Amino acid sequence: xxxxxxxxxxxxxxxxxxxxxxxxxxxxxxxxxxxxxxxxxxxxxxxxxxxxxxxxxxxxxxxxxxxxxxxxxxxxxxxxxxxxxxxxxxxxxxxxxxxxxxxxxxxxxxxxxxxxxxxxxxxxxxxxxxxxxxxxxxxxxxxxxxxxxxxxxxxxxxxxxxxxxxxxxxxxxxxxxxxxxxxxxxxxxxxxxxxxxxxxxxxxxxxxxxxxxxxxxxxxxxxxxxxxxxxxxxxxxxxxxxxxxxxxxxxxxxxxxxxxxxxxxxxxxxxxxxxxxxxxxxxxxxxxxxxxxxxxxxxxxxxxxxxxxxxxxxxxxxxxxxxxxxxxxxxxxxxxxxxxxxxxxxxxxxxxxxxxxxxxxxxxxxxxxxxxxxxxxxxxxxxxxxxxxxxxxxxxxxxxxxxxxxxxxxxxxxxxxxxxxxxxxxxxxxxxxxxxxxxxxxxxxxxxxxxxxxxxxxxxxxxxxxxxxxxxxxxxxxxxxxxxxxxxxxxxxxxxxxxxxxxxxxxxxxxxxxxxxxxxxxxxxxxxxxxxxxxxxxxxxxxxxxxxxxxxxxxxxxxxxxxxxxxxxxxxxxxxxxxxxxxxxxxxxxxxxxxxxxxxxxx
Numbered sequence: 001x002x003x004x005x006x007x008x009x010x011x012x013x014x015x016x017x018x019x020x021x022x023x024x025x026x027x028x029x030x031x032x033x034x035x036x037x038x039x040x041x042x043x044x045x046x047x048x049x050x051x052x053x054x055x056x057x058x059x060x061x062x063x064x065x066x067x068x069x070x071x072x073x074x075x076x077x078x079x080x081x082x083x084x085x086x087x088x089x090x091x092x093x094x095x096x097x098x099x100x101x102x103x104x105x106x107x108x109x110x111x112x113x114x115x116x117x118x119x120x121x122x123x124x125x126x127x128x129x130x131x132x133x134x135x136x137x138x139x140x141x142x143x144x145x146x147x148x149x150x151x152x153x154x155x156x157x158x159x160x161x162x163x164x165x166x167x168x169x170x171x172x173x174x175x176x177x178x179x180x181x182x183x184x185x186x187x188x189x190x191x192x193x194x195x196x197x198x199x200x201x202x203x204x205x206x207x208x209x210x211x212x213x214x215x216x217x218x219x220x221x222x223x224x225x226x227x228x229x230x231x232x233x234x235x236x237x238x239x240x241x242x243x244x245x246x247x248x249x250x251x252x253x254x255x256x257x258x259x260x261x262x263x264x265x266x267x268x269x270x271x272x273x274x275x276x277x278x279x280x281x282x283x284x285x286x287x288x289x290x291x292x293x294x295x296x297x298x299x300x301x302x303x304x305x306x307x308x309x310x311x312x313x314x315x316x317x318x319x320x321x322x323x324x325x326x327x328x329x330x331x332x333x334x335x336x337x338x339x340x341x342x343x344x345x346x347x348x349x350x351x352x353x354x355x356x357x358x359x360x361x362x363x364x365x366x367x368x369x370x371x372x373x374x375x376x377x378x379x380x381x382x383x384x385x386x387x388x389x390x391x392x393x394x395x396x397x398x399x400x401x402x403x404x405x406x407x408x409x410x411x412x413x414x415x416x417x418x419x420x421x422x423x424x425x426x427x428x429x430x431x432x433x434x435x436x437x438x439x440x441x442x443x444x445x446x447x448x449x450x451x452x453x454x455x456x457x458x459x460x461x462x463x464x465x466x467x468x469x470x471x472x473x474x475x476x477x478x479x480x481x482x483x484x485x486x487x488x489x490x491x492x493x494x495x496x497x498x499x500x501x502x503x504x505x506x507x508x509x510x511x512x513x514x515x516x517x518x519x520x521x522x523x524x525x526x527x528x529x530x531x532x533x534x535x536x537x538x539x540x541x542x543x544x545x546x547x548x549x550x551x552x553x554x555x556x557x558x559x560x561x562x563x564x565x566x567x568x569x570x571x572x573x574x575x576x577x578x579x580x581x582x583x584x585x586x587x588x589x590x591x592x593x594x595x596x597x598x599x600x601x602x603x
Contacts, residue, residue: 001466005173006202009123010209011251016041016056017131017214018245020063031094038101047259049454050109051116055124057102062128067135110453116180119169126163130156130207134214138222149215156211160204167203173462179455213248217241259457263446265335266439268388271328275384278324282317283347290314292353299356299407307361314354321351321381330388333443335450345396348385352378352400359407368414375411376426378404386435391444391476394435398483401430405486409579412494417501420494424518427491437480441473478549481525482573485533485546488522489575492533492544506542510535526551526573534572546573 133152168181355378362371382401386394495518559571
C-alpha cells in the first residue's frame with residue numbers, strides 16, 4: 001500500500017509543483033498568476049480535503065519565494081532594482097483577495113494536533129524544495145548541468161531525510177491507525193519523530209521522482225523557446241511534454257474523482273418501537289461490578305451457588321432484553337464517532353455472560369429444556385446486535401452468540417429427544433436473522449468515510465485495491481463463516497442424536513440423517529468449493545466436522561496444541577475440540593471420545 005500512496009503523492013506534488021512554477025515564472029500580472037494557482041488547487045476543497053490544500057499552498061509559496069529570491073540575486077549581481085519599497089493602493093487591495101480566500105479556508109480547517117500539522121508543513125516544504133531543485137537544474141547558472149544535477153540530488157536527498165524524520169502521514173495511511181496521528185499508537189517520541197518509521201523511508205524516492213519529472217518537463221519547455229530548435233523538434237518536444245504531463249497528473253486526477261464520489265449512506269427503516277432501545281435500556285439497568293464480570297468467575301467451573309448469585313443479579317436485565325425480542329431491533333447509525341459507544345459494547349458482553357450463567361444454572365438444576373431456551377435467547381441477542389450496525393457491532397454480536405452456542409453444546413446430551421427438532425428449527429432460523437456480512441462491511445466503509453473525511457475515503461480506496469498486510473473484510477468474513485459453521489455443526493449433531501435414539505450404534509455417515517432427521521446436509525461455509533459438511537468414521541463412532549479456517553479437508557483432524565493455545569488455522573473444525581479446555585479430554589457429549597492411535601490408522 002505504501003507504494004500506491006507514493007505514486008499518488010508523486011503525481012500530486014509534481015502536478016502542483018508545475019503549476020507553482022508557471023505561477024512564479026509567467027509574465028502575466030502577479031494577481032492573475034496567484035489566483036490562477038489557487039483556483040487550480042481549490043477543487044480539493046470540494047471533497048473537502050483541507051490538509052492537502054494547505055500542503056499545496058505551502059509548496060506553491062516555497063516555489064514562489066525561491067524563484068523570487070533567485071531573481072533578486074540575479075538583479076543584484078547586475079546592479080538592478082528588483083524590489084520596490086512602496087506599493088500602490090491597487091496592489092494592496094488586490095493582495096487582500098488571495099489573503100481573504102486563504103483566511104476563509106483557514107477558519108474551516110478541522111482541528112488537528114501538532115503531529116498532523118508537522119506532517120502537512122513538511123510535505124509542503126519537501127514538495128516545494130524538490131520542485132525548486134528541479135527548476136535550478138534546468139535554469140541554473142552553472143554551465144555543467146551534470147554538476148547541477150548532482151547537487152540537486154544531494155539537496156533533495158537531504159530534504160527527504162527531514163521529511164522522513166517528521167512526517168506521520170505515510171505511516172498512518174500505510175497501517176490501521178487513524179488521522180490525526182496518535183502519538184501512542186505510532187510510538188512518537190518527544191521530538192516528534194517515531195520509533196518505527198519504515199514506511200516513511202519511501203519519501204526519498206518520492207521527492208527524487210518529483211524533482212526528476214519536474215526537471216524533464218522544465219527542460220522540454222525550455223527547449224520550445226530555444227531559437228535553434230527546428231519546427232519538427234518543437235513539435236516533438238511539445239508532444240512529449242503534453243504526454244508527460246498527462247501521465248504525471250492521471251493518478252492524482254483519478255484519486256480526485258474517486259474522492260468526489262464517496263459511498264452513499266444506505267437507507268434504513270428504523271422500526272418503531274425499536275427492540276434495540278430495550279437492549280440499551282438493559283445496559284443501563286446493569287448492576288455495578290456484577291459477578292459475571294469479575295475476573296475470578298468462570299461459568300464452566302462455577303458452583304451452583306455462584307451461578308445462582310450471578311443469575312439473580314442480572315435477572316431484571318435479561319427480562320428487559322427479552323422485551324426487546326418482541327419487536328424488530330435495529331441500531332440507528334448517525335455515521336459519526338458517537339456510534340462507537342464503548343460502555344454499550346461492554347454492557348452487551350455482560351448481558352451475554354448473564355444468559356450463560358442462567359443457562360448453566362438450569363443445567364445444574366436438571367432443567368435442560370429451559371436451559372436450551374435461555375441459550376437460544378442469548379444467541380438471538382447476539383444475532384440482533386448486528387442489525388443496522390457496524391463491523392464492531394457485528395463482531396460483538398458474534399462473540400455474544402458464541403458464548404450461547406458453547407453453553408448450548410454443553411447441554412445437548414441432556415435434552416429430551418422430543419425437544420430436538422424444535423431446537424434444530426430455531427438454529428436454522430438464527431442462520432437467516434443476522435445481517436449479511438456484505439451489508440455490514442458496506443455500512444462500515446460508509447461510516448469510515450463519513451467520520452474520517454477524505455482520509456477515511458483514501459484508506460478505504462487503498463484497502464479495496466492494495467494489500468496492507470491485513471484485509472479487514474476477509475478476516476471478518478472468516479469470523480462470520482466460522483460462526484455459521486458452528487451453527488450447522490450443532491444442527492447435524494442434534495440430528496445425529498435423533499438417529500441414535502432410534503438405532504443402535506452410529507450412522508455410517510451423515511447422509512443417513514437425511515431426510516428423516518434433517519432435511520438436507522448443509523453446505524460448509526468454510527469450504528472453497530462450496531461442499532457440504534463432512535463426516536468420517538473413526539473406529540465405532542462418527543465425527544462430524546467442517547474443513548475449518550485453513551479450508552483443507554484433513555479427515556476430522558484436531559487442531560494443533562501449541563503451548564496451551566489451540567491453533568485455529570490447523571486441523572478441522574470440530575465442536576468437541578472447539579468447546580473443550582485444551583488440556584482436557586473431549587467430553588462424551590454427543591459421544592465423541594478421544595481417537596486412539598489404532599483408530600487413527602483405520603481408513
